[in-house]
Amino acid sequence: MTKQKHIQCPYCHANASLRPASTVYGCNRRSQGKYIYLCDRWPACDAYVSAHDRTHRPMGTLANGDLRHKRILAHRALEHLQQSRHMEKWEVYIWLQAKLGLNDQQAHIGMFSDGMCDEVIRLCYKAAAPLGNLHSAA
Ligand SMILES: [Zn+2]
Structure with a gap:
């Protein structure tokens, strides 16, 4: 058994x-293993990571439903940027670190707050x- 990290x-x-x-x-493929x-207050409190x-080890900080959803959107925005610019995944993270002034330990969406996710989405x-069929505002 791995030693448990103390997390609040x-x-x-x-x-x-x-x-x-x-x-x-529930017991399904997604949860297996x-x-x-x-x-500890679940289900009254819906926070997990x-x-x-x-x-x-935890992949980031505990998030409630709203923040989990926001983090999914931020991941999606990064993927969109990666695909539209034909970047590698690591290139996107280097770009993100530079944009947000974070190091590689800090630049993980699993650690980001709601506001930081919004910033990631906007930047991406x-x-x-x-897109080909849209006129750029700039
Ligand atoms: Zn809680």
């Missing part, structure tokens, strides 16, 4: 514990190549 829920300040992902996702850090497969769509 940023929303309700209860402790978060390493639990099987099936606790929230996966772990999450889940707020995925844990890495082997190390069981600004930097992405314009």
Whole structure:
């Protein structure tokens, strides 16, 4: 058993514990063998974050439903930029680090707040190549 990291829920300040992902996702392919850090007040508090497969270290900070959704949108915006500019994934992250003034330890969307995700989304769509059938405002 991996040593558990002491983590506090940023929303309700209860402790978060390493639990099987099936606790929230149910038993399915998505949850099989996966772990999450889940707020001890769940289900009253809906905050959790995925844990890495082997190390069981948290992939970022605990997020509630709204922030999880925002982080998915930020990942999507990065993918859009990557594809539209034919970049490699690591190039996109180097670009993001430079834009936000973060180092490679800090530039993980799993650690970003709602406001930072908004900033990522804005920057990505600004930097992405314009779609063929749209006129660029600039
Ligand atoms: Zn909580």
